[in-house]
Amino acid sequence: MYYExxxxxxxxxxxxxxxxxxxxxxxxxxxxxxxxxxxxxxxLINGTATLSPLSVLKQxxxxxxxxxxxxxxxxxxxxxxAEAVKKLLKRDYPSIEIIHxxxxxxxxxxxxxxxxxxDSIQIAQAEFSIITPPEREQRISINCLNNLFPPxxxxxxxxxxxxxxxxxxxxxxxxxxxxxxxxxxxxxxRPEPYEAALTIxxxxxxxxxxxxxxxxxxxxxx
Numbered sequence: 193m194y195y196e197x198x199x200x201x202x203x204x205x206x207x208x209x210x211x212x213x214x215x216x217x218x219x220x221x222x223x224x225x226x227x228x229x230x231x232x233x234x235x236l237i238n239g240t241a242t243l244s245p246l247s248v249l250k251q252x253x254x255x256x257x258x259x260x261x262x263x264x265x266x267x268x269x270x271x272x273x274a275e276a277v278k279k280l281l282k283r284d285y286p287s288i289e290i291i292h293x294x295x296x297x298x299x300x301x302x303x304x305x306x307x308x309x310x311d312s313i314q315i316a317q318a319e320f321s322i323i324t325p326p327e328r329e330q331r332i333s334i335n336c337l338n339n340l341f342p343p344x345x346x347x348x349x350x351x352x353x354x355x356x357x358x359x360x361x362x363x364x365x366x367x368x369x370x371x372x373x374x375x376x377x378x379x380x381x382r383p384e385p386y387e388a389a390l391t392i393x394x395x396x397x398x399x400x401x402x403x404x405x406x407x408x409x410x411x412x413x414x
Contacts, residue, residue, distance in 0.1 A: 195325075196322055196324045197236060197238045198325060198328060198335070200335035200351065200352055201353070202236060203236050203353075216303040216308075217355065218301055218315075218318070218322050219238045219302075220299050221298060222238070223266060225237065225265070230252075231255065231256035233254075235254060237251065237351060245273055246280065248280070248351060249281060250351070251351050260288065260290070261289070261291070262292075262293075264294075264295055264300065265294055274292060300315075326360055331363050333389075333393055334366055334398060335352050336392075337366060337390070337398070338350055338366065340385075341373045341377075
């Protein structure tokens with residue numbers, strides 16, 4: 193089975209995978225992908241333009257000693273975020289090997305053995321073996337809102353670790369309230385994209401979920 197990783201999410205495959213049915217990870221909508229390997233396993237991050245580069249760096253300890261970073265991005269995507277990620281990882285892990293390439297593909301399979309492919313035929317063959325996250329659409333929308341409206345103290349924690357090699361992990365929560373997001377949207381020069389995202393969240397019932405943070409600078413709930 194291939195386990196889907198949605199935008200702003202990550203999947204971890206430990207060196208010693210406990211489950212025999214884990215064939216790999218799947219990304220169905222690719223913008224920029226960060227694939228990291230280390231002594232403890234490999235990590236696939238389905239990045240977007242709003243994902244904090246520092247949040248990618250914060251995932252590195254799960255790998256043990258990071259060894260390689262492979263960045264794959266679509267041709268039309270900006271390179272600013274990728275360059276920032278490379279700079280941060282090279283700063284903290286000077287010996288890490290970095291490969292950066294562009295592609296026209298929009299989907300990707302990471303196999304359990306650490307190889308990956310964007311071959312459309314192979315991906316089509318795997319279609320009936322793909323497992324999607326529980327509450328998939330809600331998860332995508334929550335991550336979108338959390339990255340559009342980052343609390344001041346949380347600019348580095350927006351990667352959603354979704355799959356740990358055995359199971360899908362708990363869905364993230366909203367970090368700000370609907371009112372706080374609305375105030376931030378109204379304060380921007382072009383509020384339309386933010387207001388559109390808020391409308392989608394409202395239609396999906398996301399604001400029935402209590403935010404983890406409030407008043408922008410408060411501490412997380414325990």
